[in-house]
Amino acid sequence: MxxxxxxxxxxxxxxxxxxxxxxxxxxxxxxxxxxxxxxxxxxxxxxxxxxxxxxxxxxxxxxxxxxxxxxxxxxxxxxxxxxxxxxxxxxxxxxxxxxxxxxxxxxxxxxxxxxxxxxxxxxxxxxxxxxxxxxxxxxxxxRLPLKDYLFIHFNGDSVVILGIKDGEPAYLRQFICYEESDSFDQAIAEILAEPDYHPAMCVLVSDNEDAGSRKELIEKVHRIHVDIPSLHxxxxxxxxxxxxxxxxxxxxxxxxxxxxxxxxxxxxxxLLGTGKIVFCALGCLAGVALLVWALFYLNYSLKQAAFNYLDSQPVQIYKSVFPKSPQIRDIPRAFQEKIRGLERQSPFGTNGTSVLDLLTDLSSKIDSQIDVKIHDFTVDEKEFTFSGTTVSFAALEKIKDTVEKLRGVSSVDLQNVDLAANRQVRFKIRGKL
Missing domain, CATH: 3.30.420.380 (Nucleotidyltransferase; domain 5)
Incomplete structure (x- = not known):
């Protein structure tokens, strides 16, 4: 080609x-x-x-x-x-x-x-x-020898001398050469004096007209063969x-x-300049921006998926939140009414009984000699339910009697009584406020 x-x-x-x-x-x-x-x-x-x-x-x-x-x-x-x-x-x-x-x-x-x-x-x-x-x-x-050689290049008054060893520059001199100066001969002599450098010849390239006289001088003074390669x-x-x-x-x-x-x-x-550093910094910023955008998009997608699910399953969601409510048709309106009701609801029962006071009353009036553990306590509108374990059925009866005597409590009913594997009596008590 x-x-x-x-x-x-x-x-x-x-x-x-x-x-x-x-x-x-x-x-x-x-x-x-x-x-x-x-x-x-x-x-x-x-x-x-x-x-x-x-x-x-x-x-x-x-x-x-x-x-x-x-x-x-x-x-x-x-x-x-x-x-x-x-x-x-x-x-x-x-x-x-x-x-x-x-x-x-x-x-x-x-x-x-x-x-x-x-x-x-x-x-x-x-x-x-x-x-x-x-x-x-x-x-x-x-046009270059296979063995070590000396390369001299004249460019007007500017001279470059390269001592080539094993195919690569090993010694270098660069200077301005004037006719009355002996710097040229000194530079050649310094390179040839290197103990581990023995060039076979000298290759001379010059754009001056005195290349021939330079060749004769080098051969005479330094006793090395000089070749002036012809471009033609x-x-x-x-x-x-x-x-x-x-x-x-x-x-x-x-x-x-x-x-x-x-x-x-x-x-x-x-070479590792400011431009490369700036380019790398901009690349890092672009990568961080892309990661942030991806996280925002993921957040949006998950929220959109959750919204779509909530929008497609209103009946199931309403039943899971309000399991005792009757079947309804207008679910959004029912949610709004329930939420308003919860916002108006005070932390006290309908008869003014505080749930916290009820728990305090219950824990203080149960006989300290009765070994009982309350696992959970739930209040749903006008009813309350709590469950736990005790050591005997007699102790359970005493607990029930104590609950019935609490202020603001009525219709106490004992439910789900059974004997656990460790001979503890599990129970559940329901009542009204």
Missing amino acids: TKKTGAIVQIGQKYIGVSFALRNREISDVQVYESETLSNLKEGLGGGPYGIALHNSSGYLFNLTFPFSGKRKISMVIRSEMEELLPFPTEDMVMDFRETSGGTVLAAAAPKMVLSEIGVFKNVRYIGLQSLSALYALKWAG ESVGTSALPPWLWSGLGAALLALSPKGEVNFAAERRAP
């Missing part, structure tokens, strides 16, 4: 663009747009995905080591770690990183101001520094500028940016 992709490369104060078609690792239909504005480059690249390769001096690279591994854990502390290394507050920087080995990460940062000058384009899938884009392109083209020979087309490895890498990364250091990824999904 043919894929269309492209890239915008920052060259000093201007930008150039490149687009091409990719099919089975073959590049075709190459278009180069030089000295164009960003808006014109956007139109020239069309609607396909593309990447942006920033000048090395526009950002910062770091090789950091942490006592733990895992992107989630590292993302929680990397901003505070880089706070001391960056010249600007981390709030003003866009950052991303990838873990190269257990606890070791390759991190990059660029000022938000630099990215704001580029603007937000819909189809941008990758934004990174040119050194990393060029390294990716060299790897894709098969590597990809089989002469339409691309020979030094435009970074443009090729950014275009390829736009097709598959996952797992690479990518500033565009943070623009879409910040």
Whole structure:
């Protein structure tokens, strides 16, 4: 399948663009747009995905080591770690990183101001520094050695040196190189002096015209073979500028940016930033609101079901509340009358006898030598009923005589007398008030 992709490369104060078609690792239909504005480059690249390769001096690279591994854990502390290394507050920087080995990460940062000058384009899938884009392109083209090697990228006066060990960056230097300074030779010497690092060769990529002289100097001073890979020979087309490895890498990364250091990824999904925290908080609030709504709806449904039942079974409900009432037709009106009657009813019997006084009288006048237990006491309009147990039938007769002598009590009748299993006498006494 043919894929269309492209890239915008920052060259000093201007930008150039490149687009091409990719099919089975073959590049075709190459278009180069030089000295164009960003808006014109956007139109020239069309609607396909593309990447942006920033000048090395526009950002910062770091090789950091942490006592733990895992992107989630590292993302929680990397901003505070880089706070001391960056010249600007981390709030003003866009950052991303990838873990190269257990606890070791390759991190990059660029000022938000630099990215704001580029603007937000819909189809941008990758934004990174040119050194990393060029390294990716060299790897894709098969121009990197299998053993350890030294990678040097000149971007004007800005230099990035990466010591690659076991396929991953292990040593890093980034600086501005002036002709009268010996910082370049010192940086190479420091990396080559590492006791456990023995690169087989050096890969040099430069957009300057003095790449050949740089190669001779490195080979002479540091005694290491230097290779300047040709873009024409590597990809089989002469339409691309020979030094435009970074443009090729950014275009390829736009097709598959996952797992690479990518500033565009943070623009879409910040690393545990405020936006993610706010999003999680809003999600929690939405969940709580949904739960509260569900509980309110359940409460309403249960009440509605109870109301429907009460509305459909008026006769049974009336009989359960007033079992001694006669059969009636207008149940709502009967309920209203009963309720009014209950509201008017005093806590005293019809003859002015207090139910509480009746119980007090009964408990005080029963002989203390009689063993009796009252289980329940019920008052229904003009009648009262209570039941209990005692030790003998003689004691039961004395209890009945005591009840008959109570003030305001008449027609005392002994009912439901039987002998319990423990030889206790169960009884029920009914009377009128």
